[in-house]
Amino acid sequence: MSFRIHFHDDVPHSKRIGAECERISSELHEDFPELAKTEVAISVEGGELETRVHVRGKDIDLASTGKAKEMHDSVVEAFDRVKKQLRKHHDKVTFKGRRDGH
Secondary structure, three states: OEEEEEEOOOOOOOHHHHHHHHHHHHHHHHHOOOEEEEEEEEEEEOOEEEEEEEEEEOOEEEEEEEEEOOHHHHHHHHHHHHHHHHHHHHHHHHHHHHHHOO
16 A cells, blocks of 8 residues: 655654554555555645545545644544545445345
8 A cells, every 4th residue: 555645835744643644544454455545745724734635546536634733633633534434435335235236
């Protein structure tokens, strides 16, 4: 699985946040093995830190955003949102066959 992180604008590079993002990305890949690529971009937007997470894989292309005063909080929010989207997509694909069969 490919992982990339970008710190834009005046956001200081943080090895701790980078490692945390990579860890969460690996956990997502364990839950959703069809994922092939995760990109994270952290920037300043309106006085807050904004984290954008974009995941791609077989039949998947999803993105989410998290905003907070603290970098860690914006990262957690963005990954939580993308995980919910992945779960929804996964359930839709999994249960579609069951609904169509009735």
